[in-house]
Amino acid sequence: MDRLQNTIRPYAWGSTTALPELLGTEPTGEPQAELWMGAHPGAPSRLDRGEGPVSLADVIDADPAGELGEATVAAFGPRLPFLLKLLAAGSALSLQVHPNLEQAAAGFAEEEANGVPLDAPHRNYRDTNHKPELICALTPFDGLCGFRPAAETAELLDALGVDELKPYADLLRARPEGDALREVFTAVLTADPEAMATTVERAAAAAARRVAEAPDAPFAAAYDAYVRIARQYPGDPGVIAAMLLNHVRLAPGEALFLGAGVPHAYLDGLGVEIMANSDNVLRCGLTPKHVDVPELLRIVRFEAGDPGVLRPEPDADGAERYATPIDEFQLSRYLSADGGRTALPADRPQILLCVQGRVALHGPDGARIDLAPGESAFASAGENVELAGAGTLFRATVADHPAR
Template identity: 85%
Template sequence: MDRLQNTVRPYAWGSTTALPELLGTEPTGEPQAELWMGAHPGAPSRLDRGAGAVTLDQVIAADPEGELGAATTAALGARLPFLLKLLAAGAPLSLQVHPDLAQAAAGFAEEEANGVPLDAPHRNYRDANHKPELICALTAFDGLCGFRPASGTAELFDALGVDELKPYADLLRARPEGDALREVFTAVLTAEPEAVARTVELAAGAAARLAAEHPDHRFAEACAAYAEIARHYPGDRGVIAAMLLNHVRLAPGEALYLGAGVPHAYLEGLGVEIMANSDNVLRCGLTPKHVDVPELLRVVRFESGDPGVLRPEPDATGAEVYATPIDEFQLSRHLTEGAAGTVLPDGRPQLLLCVRGRVTLRGADGAPFDLAPGDSVFAPAGESVELGGSGTLFRATVADRVAR
C-alpha cells in the first residue's frame, strides 16, 4: 500500500470550510472545492516508494498489469479507470450532462480531426471516454438530477404564476412528454438573452415567495433551491432549465448515480464522488463557460423519472456497496468498529479513503497504516488489506464482475 498526497482544487463554487473541517486544517478563506485521489493527469496523486515522490499515473504506466491486475487491464485498459474525490460545494455547480461512450469517442475524434486544441474554451470532448459518476453524501447534500415529469413541471409553473412561464406550461401539457421536454429545454437555451433574463428574474422572485409563504407546498423545497441558484446566477437561462429538473436532498450515506445524458447539478454539501476517468462535460447553464446547444441537445436524454436515490446494500464481506451498472468503478462504505480481521477482496486496484474517526490498515507485511479523515492510500492488485480501528472508510475499485 502507498499513502497518497493529493491536490485540492480551488474552484470558485467550493466551500471555504467543509474540507478544512473534515481534514482538521485551518480555513484559508479561499474556496476548497475538490480533493482528487487517483491517476487523472489533471491532478494525479503522489506517492513515495523510497526513491522520491512520483505520480500515481507514472507508477501505473510503468507496470499496468502489476498495479491494476490482469483482469482490470484486459477489460478496461492500462490506466486506473476511476477517479475518487471529496467534493465540497458551497455554491451551485454548472448544470451539465455527460456523453455515453460512443458519443464521447465520436466527438473526440471529430474535434481532433478538426484541429481543435485540447485546452480550447469551446472544446467539448477532452478525451474519448464516458463519465458516469456517483455522489455519496457525507452531510446533507442538495442537487438536481434528471427531468421531472412534464405534468409536474407544468404544475410548478402554474404555481409560480409568472405569465412568461405559461407558454412552457401549455407546451408541457400539449405534447408527448419527450417532445415537450426537448422543445421547452431548447426554447429556454435559445431564447433572446434580455427576454430570458427577465423571465429568470420573475420566476426566481416567485419561487422565493412560494418557498417563504407556503413552506408546506409540494414544491416549496425545490423553489427555495431555484431561488438560491438565481441568487448566484442572476439572469442565467440555466435557472429556468433547472426548474425542469428534480430537486433532491440526500441524507448522509445516500447517493445518486448519474449516467450518460442525465442533466444534473450539485448545489450544496460535502460528499464522496467517484467517476470514470474522464473530463467530458457538456454544460447547459449556470456557468460563464462555453455552452454548445446543438451538441448538448444531441446528448441530453429527454426522459423523466425519479432520480433514484441509492442506499448501500451489505455484501457477504460486511461492506455496504452502492450498486451501479458500469464496470469502471464500484464504491463501498466500511464502518470499521469491530472490523479487526476483516480483509478486503484483492485482485484489483483500490483507493481507500478515511472520512471519520481513525482507521488502521494492514498489508501483507503487517505494517499498519493509520488514517485520519481525508487520508487515503492506493493498494495495487494483489495487495491484501486488513481493516481495523474505529471510523468510516470508503473503498473505490472496479466492479466485482471485472475482477472475476
C-alpha cells in the same frame, strides 16, 4: 499499500469550510472544492516508496499489470479507470450532461479532425471516454438530477404565476412528454438573453414569495433551491432549465448515480464522488463557460422519471455497496468498529478513503497505514489489506467482473 498525497482543487463554487472541517485544517478563506484521489493527469495523487514522492500515474505506467492486475488492464487498458474525489459544494456547479462511450469517441474524433485544440474553451470532447458518476452524501446534500415528469413541472411553473412561464407549462401539458421536454429545454436555452434574464428575475422573485408564504407546501424545497441558484447566477437561462429537473436532497449515506445523457447539477454539500476517468462535460447553464446548444441537445436524454436515490446494500465481505450499472468503478462503505480486523478483497486495485474516526490498514510483514478523515491509501491488485480501528472507510475499485 501506499499512503496518498492528494491535491485540492480551488474551483470558485467550492465551500470555504467543508473540506477544512473534515481534514482538521484551518480554512484559508478561499474555496476548496475537490480533493482528487487517483491517476488523472490533471492532478494525480503522489506516493513515496522510498525514493521520494512520485505520481501514481507514473507508477502505473511503469507496471500496469502489476499495479492494476491483468483483468483490469484487459478491460480498460493500462490506466486506472476511475477517479475518486471529496467534493465540497458551497454554491451550484454548472448544469451539465455527459456523453456515452460511442458519443464521446465520435465527438473526440470530429474535433480532432477539425483541429480544435484540446485546451480550447469551446472544445466539448477532451478524451474518448464516457463519464458516469456517483455522488454519496457525507452531509445533507442538494442536487438536481434528471427530468421531472412534465405534468408535475407544468404544475410547478403555473404555481409561480409568472406570465413568461405560462407557454412552457402549456407546452408541457400539450405535447408527448419527451417531445415537450425537448421543446421547452431548447426554447429556454435559445431564448433572447435579455428577455430570459427578465424571466429568471421574475421567476426567482415568485419562488421566494412562495417559500415565504408556504414553506411546507409542494415544491417549496425546489423553489428554495431555484432562489439560491438565481442569486448565484442572475439572469442565467440555466435557472429556468433547472426548473425542469428533479430536486433531490440526500441524507448522509444516500447517493445518486448519474449516467450518460442525464442533466444534473450539485448545489450544496459535502460528498464522496467517484467517476470514470474522463473530462467530457457538456454544459447547459449556471456557468460562464461555453454552452454548445446543438451538441447538448444531441446528447441529452429527454426522459422523465424518479432520480433513483441509492442506499448501500450489504455485501458478502462485510461492506455496504452502492450498486451501479457500469464497470469502471465500484464504491463500497465499511463501518469499522474496534475489536477485530476485516479482510478487504485483494483481486483488483483499490483506493481506500477514511471519512470519519480513525482506521488502520494492515498489510503483509507488519505494514500499517493509519488514516484520519480525508486521508487515503492505494493498494495494488493482489495486495492483502485488513481494516481495523473505529471509523468509516470508503473503498473505490473496479467492478467485480470488468468487461466492455
